[in-house]
Amino acid sequence: MYSKQISKQIFTSYVLATxxxxxxxxxxxxxxxxxxxxxGRMVPFAAVAAANCINIPLMRAQELKHGTPIYDDKNNxxxxxxxxxxxxxxxxxxxxxxMALPGMVVTPMVMDYLEKRGTLCRYPWMVLPATxxxxxxxxxxxxxxxxxxxxxxxxxxxxxLEPEVQCNLCKRFSGYPPTYVYYDRGLYxx
Numbered sequence: 001m002y003s004k005q006i007s008k009q010i011f012t013s014y015v016l017a018t019x020x021x022x023x024x025x026x027x028x029x030x031x032x033x034x035x036x037x038x039x040g041r042m043v044p045f046a047a048v049a050a051a052n053c054i055n056i057p058l059m060r061a062q063e064l065k066h067g068t069p070i071y072d073d074k075n076n077x078x079x080x081x082x083x084x085x086x087x088x089x090x091x092x093x094x095x096x097x098x099m100a101l102p103g104m105v106v107t108p109m110v111m112d113y114l115e116k117r118g119t120l121c122r123y124p125w126m127v128l129p130a131t132x133x134x135x136x137x138x139x140x141x142x143x144x145x146x147x148x149x150x151x152x153x154x155x156x157x158x159x160x161l162e163p164e165v166q167c168n169l170c171k172r173f174s175g176y177p178p179t180y181v182y183y184d185r186g187l188y189x190x
Contacts, residue, residue: 009058009059009061009062010059012058013054013055013058013059014055016054016055016058017051017052017054017055017058018051020050020051020053020054021047021048021050021051021054022047023050024043024046024047024050024051025043025044025046025047028043028046028047029043037112038108038109038112041108041111041112042104042105042108044104045100045101045104045105048097048100048104049097049100052093052096052097052100053093053097056089056092056093056096057089057093060085060089060186063082063085063088063089063186064082064085064086064089065082066080066082067079067080067081067082067084067085067165068080068081068082068084068085068088068183068184068186069183069184070084070156070161070165070181070182070183071181071182071183072178072181072182073178073180073182075182078169078172078181079165079168079169080165081156081161081162081165081181081183082162083156083160083161083162083165084154084156084161084181084183085183087154087156087160087183087185088154088183088184088185088186089186091149091150091154091185092185092186094149094150095146095147095149095150096146098142098145098146098149099142099143099146099147100142101142101146102138102139102141102142103135103138103139103142106134106138107131107134107135107138110130110134111127111130111131111134114126114130150185151185152184152185153182153183153184153185154182154183154184154185155180155181155182155183156180156181156182156183157179157180158177158178158179158180158181161181169181
């Protein structure tokens with residue numbers, strides 16, 4: 001039963017993220033026809049960003065529905081929090097978009113610059129090496145930097161938790177709950 005539910009969730013997420021990306025790309029392509037070519041080259045980045053905004057929350061819908069585990073500073077499990085799940089998923093979406101940003105924005109800018117200077121007209125063989133070199137350089141630094149934006153073990157203030165979680169923690173800690181609770185942001189999950 002659980003495997004069937006996961007398969008359905010993956011399929012739904014895939015279809016909606018792909019549909020969102022394609023819809024974004026088609027809409028933006030129709031809007032940027034009369035704009036400079038560089039603007040048109042940014043459409044794939046917008047499509048990837050849209051896909052991330054759809055896919056990641058859908059893939060982690062169970063966390064949004066039931067909460068993600070929260071811990072104290074000694075790594076003792078305290079319960080589950082939907083607020084922590086929302087924070088973690090938002091940070092993962094932002095990290096994934098930032099991972100794509102340099103490769104999908106800097107590369108078109110460099111290629112546009114080389115095209116305007118006439119370099120690519122004089123040396124047409126440079127198109128592929130220049131594209132791959134710029135993209136490779138961007139990916140070399142962008143992925144680790146985007147992963148490092150947020151700590152894997154994140155914290156959330158007690159006062160930002162849901163009222164029922166706050167109530168449970170107050171009872172558990174005899175009216176003196178921890179100032180912060182911790183959760184796994186889940187950067188490496190889908």
